[in-house]
Amino acid sequence: xxxxxxxxxxxxxxxxxxxxxxxxxxxxxxxxxxxxxxxxxxxxxxxxxxxxxxxxxxxxxxxxxxxxxxxxxxxxxxxxxxxxxxxxxxxxxxxxxxxxxxxxxxxxxxxxxxxxxxxxxxxxxxxxxxxxxxxxxxxxxxxxxxxxxxxxxxxxxxxxxxxxxxxxxxxxxxxxxxxxxxxxxxxxxxxxxxxxxxxxxxxxxxxxxxxxxxxxxxxxxxxxxxxxxxxxxxxxxxxxxxxxxxxxxxxxxxxxxxxxxxxxxxxxxxxxxxxxxxxxxxxxxxxxxxxxxxxxxxxxxxxxxxxxxxxx
Amino acid sequence: xxxxxxxxxxxxxxxxxxxxxxxxxxxxxxxxxxxxxxxxxxxxxxxxxxxxxxxxxxxxxxxxxxxxxxxxxxxxxxxxxxxxxxxxxxxxxxxxxxxxxxxxxxxxxxxxxxxxxxxxxxxxxxxxxxxxxxxxxxxxxxxxxxxxxxxxxxxxxxxxxxxxxxxxxxxxxxxxxxxxxxxxxxxxxxxxxxxxxxxxxxxxxxxxxxxxxxxxxxxxxxxxxxxxxxxxxxxxxxxxxxxxxxxxxxxxxxxxxxxxxxxxxxxxxxxxxxxxxxxxxxxxx
Numbered sequence: 001x002x003x004x005x006x007x008x009x010x011x012x013x014x015x016x017x018x019x020x021x022x023x024x025x026x027x028x029x030x031x032x033x034x035x036x037x038x039x040x041x042x043x044x045x046x047x048x049x050x051x052x053x054x055x056x057x058x059x060x061x062x063x064x065x066x067x068x069x070x071x072x073x074x075x076x077x078x079x080x081x082x083x084x085x086x087x088x089x090x091x092x093x094x095x096x097x098x099x100x101x102x103x104x105x106x107x108x109x110x111x112x113x114x115x116x117x118x119x120x121x122x123x124x125x126x127x128x129x130x131x132x133x134x135x136x137x138x139x140x141x142x143x144x145x146x147x148x149x150x151x152x153x154x155x156x157x158x159x160x161x162x163x164x165x166x167x168x169x170x171x172x173x174x175x176x177x178x179x180x181x182x183x184x185x186x187x188x189x190x191x192x193x194x195x196x197x198x199x200x201x202x203x204x205x206x207x208x209x210x211x212x213x214x215x216x217x218x219x220x221x222x223x224x225x226x227x228x229x230x231x232x233x234x235x236x237x238x239x240x241x242x243x244x245x246x247x248x249x250x251x252x253x254x255x256x257x258x259x260x261x262x263x264x265x266x267x268x269x270x271x272x273x274x275x276x277x278x279x280x281x282x283x284x285x286x287x288x289x290x291x292x293x294x295x296x297x298x299x300x301x302x303x304x305x306x307x308x309x310x311x312x
Numbered sequence: 313x314x315x316x317x318x319x320x321x322x323x324x325x326x327x328x329x330x331x332x333x334x335x336x337x338x339x340x341x342x343x344x345x346x347x348x349x350x351x352x353x354x355x356x357x358x359x360x361x362x363x364x365x366x367x368x369x370x371x372x373x374x375x376x377x378x379x380x381x382x383x384x385x386x387x388x389x390x391x392x393x394x395x396x397x398x399x400x401x402x403x404x405x406x407x408x409x410x411x412x413x414x415x416x417x418x419x420x421x422x423x424x425x426x427x428x429x430x431x432x433x434x435x436x437x438x439x440x441x442x443x444x445x446x447x448x449x450x451x452x453x454x455x456x457x458x459x460x461x462x463x464x465x466x467x468x469x470x471x472x473x474x475x476x477x478x479x480x481x482x483x484x485x486x487x488x489x490x491x492x493x494x495x496x497x498x499x500x501x502x503x504x505x506x507x508x509x510x511x512x513x514x515x516x517x518x519x520x521x522x523x524x525x526x527x528x529x530x531x532x533x534x535x536x537x538x539x540x541x542x543x544x545x546x547x548x549x550x551x552x553x554x555x556x557x558x559x560x561x562x563x564x565x566x567x568x569x570x571x572x573x574x575x576x577x578x579x580x581x582x583x584x585x586x587x588x589x590x591x592x593x594x595x596x597x
Contacts, residue, residue, distance in 0.1 A: 035416025039409040042469040047435045054446030118333045126582050128341035134574040136528040136546035139567035143351045146560055151365045154350050194590035243441040246530045266441045273445035282445040293437045
């Protein structure tokens with residue numbers, strides 16, 4: 001679209017040399033344009049437009065019907081930043097992320113090493129470690145809700161405990177973390193497994209000839225070769241964990257958990273929008289959340305760049 | 313890894329280290345499978361037995377009561393069809409649009425491409441979880457609340473899939489295409505006869521992960537539907553407990569009904585899935 005606008009803007013007596021270039025560019029654009037157009041249309045309607053709309057709504061006092069909204073300036077943002085409940089919810093999401101990300105990365109790595117090095121029954125190990133990821137979040141959450149229920153749950157029974165996992169605020173988030181580890185580690189496991197299979201075997205053979213033992217091969221070949229995938233796993237896990245919602249809501253019977261202790265940022269935003277009907281306020285929180293996630297993503301990119309420069 | 317290699321390896325003798333590793337693997341697998349086994353056993357208990365204190369793993373009386381009553385009273389068949397319609401449509405649309413866009417970004421030149429690419433990449437950070445409320449009001453304005461389209465279309469603009477395929481297409485040698493251009497083939501012909509067949513494993517991985525994500529998506533269908541007839545499996549199952557109080561045996565039976573189709577699919581396609589992940593370049597980088 002930009003190209004055609006600019007072609008029109010070029011004075012009628014443009015030089016013929018550039019005309020040829022324009023034609024070539026235009027052809028390129030037409031091809032590229034048609035390839036990208038279907039995605040772009042969906043992207044514009046369901047990503048860009050809601051984002052812009054969210055920005056606009058966040059400056060209004062819109063309710064769910066969208067009628068009679070008036071401009072309130074920065075009031076929503078001011079209110080949100082002074083809203084202790086919002087900070088608490090954000091804290092819960094951050095706490096969850098801090099617990100889940102290192103555990104899942106380490107666990108996925110160990111499981112992948114195990115599945116990669118056992119020579120028999122490879123399909124069985126893959127299936128066992130990956131199967132939980134194939135369950136819908138609600139199903140995984142229901143299963144663990146039942147396992148954790150005090151009295152009738154098998155978790156306490158099996159380990160001889162009597163822990164009030166779901167009803168005490170010091171355990172509720174931990175229960176959600178355990179569920180999440182079990183449920184989602186399979187995806188990162190698969191990424192690690194594929195990466196391990198991609199390491200050329202001759203590296204290990206050469207190292208063996210040089211007398212490197214298993215530990216040396218691990219430290220000097222496997223770990224460095226897995227550096228990129230580890231970065232990817234961590235980045236994907238941070239983004240996914242910050243968006244905590246499904247497991248927490250389902251395990252807490254669609255409530256915010258004991259003493260609001262498991263109410264995540266997403267949950268609080270949706271409560272404000274759909275239960276309290278404060279669409280303007282909820283939108284302001286959505287935008288704040290978007291900024292936080294963007295900051296995390298950009299921070300990671302900056303970190304990667306400096307590290308790359310450092311190694312050069 | 314090819315099938316023959318695997319078969320050759322399994323004929324290797326048991327070494328001490330292999331025995332130890334296999335035992336560890338078996339122990340870890342038991343831990344991973346235990347919750348699913350527990351769900352299965354619970355679904356085969358009567359409701360009274362499922363709520364007994366203290367609990368026990370195996371049913372004293374085996375019964376398919378929970379499965380039957382869920383099938384008879386619930387709308388499970390309905391939910392299943394809804395899930396299937398939504399997931400198949402989402403997967404088809406995502407495959408088409410992201411393959412085209414990935415190729416367009418990787419192999420065509422036009423003004424503002426890098427800017428557009430930047431915008432699309434920022435889409436990685438926007439999901440229904442992040443922008444749920446404004447996305448809902450947008451869909452509402454379009455009159456798509458409580459429709460299949462309202463459930464399907466918002467899931468069809470995944471920047472991540474475009475990025476994965478973009479990375480893959482960048483890795484295809486240019487010479488392959490140039491040779492075809494010289495022979496007089498057009499862009500589209502090159503795309504369909506050379507590029508798509510080469511990308512089949514990557515497309516399979518993208519398709520499978522999109523299908524899993526869509527089949528298991530809870531939040532968006534939950535937000536956009538009020539009509540029980542339009543519920544998908546995960547949402548329908550979640551209501552089993554809301555309306556009657558918790559019926560654990562039924563809940564577990566429903567959960568397994570929702571989860572098993574994908575597990576069965578994985579059993580058959582797991583080698584392709586791992587190969588696909590490796591092939592996309594996601595893992596190798």
